[in-house]
Amino acid sequence: MLVEDAQYNPQKTVAAVKKLIEKEQVFCLYNVIGTSPAEAVRPLLAESEIPLIAPATQSGTMSDMSRPAAEYIFHTDTGYDIQSGILIDYAKGMDENAVIGVIYQDDDYGENVIKGVEESEAEMGITVQKESFQRGATDFAGQVMNMMKGGCTHVIIAGIVKEPIIIMKTAEAMGYTPQFMGISPTMDHRVSLAAGAAGEGFISANFAQLWNSDYDVPKLYRELCERADVPEAMMGMYHYYGFSTAIVLVEGLKRAGKNPTRKKLIRGMETFKNWDGAGTQPLTYNRNDHAGAESVILVQISDGVQTTITDWLK
Missing domain, CATH: 3.40.50.2300 (Response regulator)
Known part of the structure; x- marks a missing residue:
């Protein structure tokens, strides 16, 4: 290869x-x-x-x-469009009065996320607050402040790894504590490691069984990594x-x-x-x-550890 x-x-x-x-x-x-x-x-x-x-x-x-x-x-x-709908459905299942917001990367990735958000808005008769950011951004104070002013109780983050970390830490510093949720690129375990207490409870969509779970393929993955002396920090x-x-x-x-x-x-x-x-x-x-595929499972950070909280959702 x-x-x-x-x-x-x-x-x-x-x-x-x-x-x-x-x-x-x-x-x-x-x-x-x-x-x-x-x-x-x-x-x-x-x-x-x-x-x-x-x-x-x-x-x-x-x-x-x-x-x-x-x-x-x-x-x-x-x-991402389907994931957005699944997360919005889940948020409404948690709280039928949930006020939902999304902070999204302003590119093709975010465009597909917003497609799903708009489909959910039309289907459910709701309005989702939307705040964008440019790829590479490191300051999210404006987006977080707008979510807080909008009274958002559930905030979906459509970024990669560093964005959810910065967003949740920024919210913590502002005393803002919504239920944060994330599209699948945000679900890497480094988020829980770096976000610390600010990331506790973070829910994200996942495309596969957790890499450290007891299913057959993850077990094979870990065995092969051990055999190849793959550094533990690289695994995830x-x-x-x-x-x-x-x-x-x-x-x-x-x-x-x-x-x-x-x-x-x-x-x-x-x-x-x-x-x-x-x-x-x-x-x-x-x-x-x-x-x-058309499904995801949801995982949540609990005591600093990712835990699967649902079966496959559509």
């Missing part, structure tokens, strides 16, 4: 993918990281007719079969994500047969039906649906 570091940058991602396709002549692509970077390579996929397995983004746009190159993309994760959900999605890729290659071609890989992927061999929710693909 050849690896290129595109630094979560769409332009660098396009250059890296062109290199892999044209110079290295790779068989397929795997795990392009980030919503905007993955969206940026669609023209290259269409031009080269090359499959992209498990793009590393939970954006629902990746499984939208009406978009260019959709026939070459196999998504493994529930879309982001690291495990690479492991579990790579299992999906390997299964697809197996189904492509002894003499695989790109078309055979695509057809092989389209034979997945409730396949649960990757430590995620069961995956299903067919010629008209490359979404793979």
Whole structure:
């Protein structure tokens, strides 16, 4: 496997993918990281007719079969739009009078989150307060203050790892204590480690079984990490994500047969039906649906430790 570091940058991602396709002549692509970077390579996929397995983004746009190159993309994760709806439903289940807000990254990632939020607003007849931020931001005092002024009792964070940490610590300093919730990129265990007391009770969506749980695939992950002397600090959900999605890729290659071609890989992927061999929710693909999944489990920080609090939710 050849690896290129595109630094979560769409332009660098396009250059890296062109290199892999044209110079290295790779068989397929795997795990392009980030919503905007993955969206940026669609023209290259269409031009080269090359499959992209498990793009590393939970954006629902990746499984939208009406978009260019959709026939070459196999998504493994529930879309941010669906996750938003699940979290809003859960918040209303916790408190029917919940006043909900969302702090979101102002890019393709956040756009897909807001799509789901707006669908929930229309369906439930509610209004969700929305505050955006630019990727790389480190000051969230304005967004948090606006949530507090708006009387939000439940705040959904659509960021990565550092954003929920800073937001919850900022709220703590202001004496503001809503129920914080997060879209799946926020669920890394480093959030609980770095947020400390401010992160207690934080609920986040998760795309897979917890990496330190007793299920078979997480146990295999930890065994292989130990065998390979992987530093403990590296282990966690982001690291495990690479492991579990790579299992999906390997299964697809197996189904492509002894003499695989790109078309055979695509057809092989389209034979997945409730396949649960990757430590995620069961995956299903067919010629008209490359979404793979539509559910998440929710995890909550309790006494500084992440604990699964639901089964798979749709």
